[in-house]
Amino acid sequence: MxxxxxxxxxxxxxxxxxxxxxxxxxxxxxxxxxxxxxxxxxxxxxxxxxxxxxxxxxxxxxxxxxxxxxxxxxxxxxxxxxxxxxxPTGLVADIAAGAMNANLGGRDHGAVYVEKQITAWVRGMFDFPETASGLIVSGTSLATIVAVKTARDRRSGFASRKTGAGQGLVGYTSEQAHGCIARAFDILGLGTDALRLIPVDDSFRMDPAALQSAIDADRAAGLTPFFVAGTAGTVNTGAIDPLDTIATIAARETLWFHVDGAFGVSAILSDTLRHRLNGITRADSIAFDFHKWLHVNYDAGFVLIRDGESHRAAFTLRPDYLKQGRALAAGNPWPVEYGPELSRGNRAFKIWAQFTAHGTExxxxxxxxxxxxxxxxxxxxxxxxxxxxxxxxxxxxxxxxxxxxxxxxxxxxxxxxxxxxxxxxxxxxxxxxxxxxxxxxxxxxxxxxxxxxxxxxxx
Ligand SMILES: Cc1ncc(COP(=O)(O)O)c(C=O)c1O
Missing domain, CATH: 3.90.1150.170 (Aspartate Aminotransferase, domain 1)
Structure with missing residues (x-):
């Protein structure tokens, strides 16, 4: 019929x-x-x-x-x-996705398993623990919002989910960072003034000494440093910040260490390029795109978060009509608990197909x-x-x-x-x-x- x-x-x-x-x-x-x-x-x-x-x-x-x-x-x-x-692989995968017309917000159906597989692959790529979580999103801009919100909410013991943006929270990134980090601060109510733009060296990489000075100055002013974003592959020149040194500063200062790796972190798949990302496996979160250097057809980004529990605690919302249930309503946890979108298209097929048809080599x-x-x-x-x-x-x-x-x-x-x-x-x-x-x-x-x-x- x-x-x-x-x-x-x-x-x-x-x-x-x-x-x-x-x-x-x-x-x-x-x-x-x-x-x-x-x-x-x-x-x-x-x-x-x-x-x-x-x-x-x-x-x-x-x-x-x-x-x-x-x-x-x-x-x-x-x-x-x-x-x-x-x-062309992505084109054909999108035909299959179009025929299923699935909503990947949650529930127990085929494409959700494909997304789980992709999360497991990404976790493995960056040597993150089993407890790390991830979500396919439209791109690095949205991935960054998800990461910054998780960092902000964890810092407040998740009170900020009710009370709003934390007063006095400040974060750091380099002068060469992509605008999506400032945009995340703006959207999340932290304000772009709360994001310090750290000077760079002659190679356009964040200067770690300047980062440390900025943190010290903010603490002296009674502010609360909570977040630092390093970039792996800046949009202007492809510079890779000294991720390992930033990770060490972040650990010492108890900052959330985020990496904007929109295109650059894809190099983790290459035996000859991987070493340039030294320190990436120490990140608290990584935002990147499959649609850039991995050539998945638009759009397909990803956010990976080391502390999966905090990720879920920052986004979970299960009103009565979305309660965990049986049969089709099973499949906990649902992707909707890890990001702002309830309706989510099927980006998983084209990503899975890209890796499966071509292989990482x-x-x-x-x-x-x-x-x-x-x-x-x-x-x-x-x-x-x-x-x-x-x-x-x-x-x-x-x-x-x-x-x-x-x-x-x-x-x-x-x-x-x-x-x-x-x-x-x-x-x-x-x-x-x-x-x-x-x-x-x-x-x-x-x-x-x-x-x-x-x-x-x-x-
Ligand atoms: C370093 C960097 N970060 C973030 C972005 C934003 O990514 P998207 O356009 O997928 O949101 C880009 C885009 O070019 C980028 O190069």
Whole structure:
């Protein structure tokens, strides 16, 4: 028995669905073809100014026409911000997830077991104890909110869940930290003034001596330091803070030690890169994304928390209509007890499929290739008299400038002409071209082309 919103003509719908799948696979098989980015044409923009339809009609043709007009991150010459390139595996996993249409807020059903498996894998990756907890979330921004709230509430013995944000609580991160940490302080009512931005060294890594001084000054002023976030892979340069030293300070000062590892902590899977994350296994919490350097299709982030009991105590809420029960209402604890969302889509399938289809060795070697490519690009830049490398090249991000032309003009031209999509950032007060390599499709030829085109556009 079909519902009124199911297809009347299943064979026709099936044919349409197969056509869309083919269009999607064509798009990914030919990800290197065409411009990296192009603006949405006027006729397509017009289609999205229509009034809310009262009657149904054809939907898929318009969506298929949209396929070439993404951000560009499936293309090998997308180097902007920090976007993963995705995989066809994720596309197929999303079909299965779509068919199940499961809500992963809780209860006893298949996808919840897949999420539990992913949590166990992540725990193992970072050598966290069995008692550690985790949650799949939209991205590192939300993961950070979950971690900071757990840290704040544990500090107050969970009284802050009733009484609100703790007065006088202060936290620390570096000047190079991502804005999501300040945003978490804002959203949680701690206020961004309560987050001290610690200066960095010449390699853009947090200065531990400055961290210690800031903590001392705050204690002397009668404030309560409770939290420090180190970054493993800063968004500007890929710098990795001295995590082990920060962990030692955090332990001595009884601070919650959080690591923002949005893309960088994925390097834990690589035998040759892992050592750069020394100290990460001492963290109280880690926030990171599967959708960045692990190329799970958007969106898929994760928060891992060492003290699983505190994590649950910071979020648990089980009103009568959600009481732990039997049969379908079993499966305690439910994911909803570990984060702010009750309705949760099925991100677990695409993450599980990525690891299962590719294995950690292939994922690690794609990262290692990007790190080697960063060095290759740095050498290409240094060999060009018109370009200036802005060191250091810590991991997978290369920043440089043109001696005569403006970085923003060059980057805009590269994007507008569909050649490549780097972004810009500001380092030591100077706007630079920033090339981020979290792209498993990029080749050395793409980097050579990029440098050639930057030189050409700068003339
Ligand atoms: C270091 C760092 N932290 C946090 C974030 C935010 O992650 P998300 O966009 O998944 O919320 C990013 C995004 O690029 C990042 O690079």
């Amino acid at each position: 079909a519902g009124p919103l199911d297809p009347e003509d299943w064979p026709a719908f099936r044919a349409e669905a197969h056509k869309m799948l083919d269009a999607a696979l064509d798009r990914l098989q030919n990800a290197a073809d065409g411009p990296v980015w192009q603006p949405l044409p006027e006729d397509l923009k017009q289609r999205f100014t229509a009034p809310l339809p009262r009657k149904g009609g054809a939907a898929f043709e318009t969506l298929a026409a949209m396929l070439p007009y993404g951000v560009g991150n499936t293309h090998p010459r997308f180097f902007g911000w920090v976007h993963g390139a995705g995989t 292939a994922l690690a070697s794609a990262m290692e290739r990007n790190v080697a490519q960063a060095q290759t690009l740095a050498a290409l830049v240094e060999a060009e008299p018109s370009l200036t490398l802005v060191p250091p090249v810590s991991l997978n991000i290369v920043c440089f400038s043109h001696r005569r032309a403006n970085a923003e003009d060059i980057v805009a031209a590269l994007q507008q002409q569909g050649i490549a999509a780097p972004s810009t950032t500001v380092l030591d007060g100077r706007t630079v071209i920033r090339v981020n390599l979290t792209n498993h499709r990029t080749t050395e030829a793409d980097l050579e082309l990029l440098v050639r085109e930057v030189v050409r556009l700068g003339v």
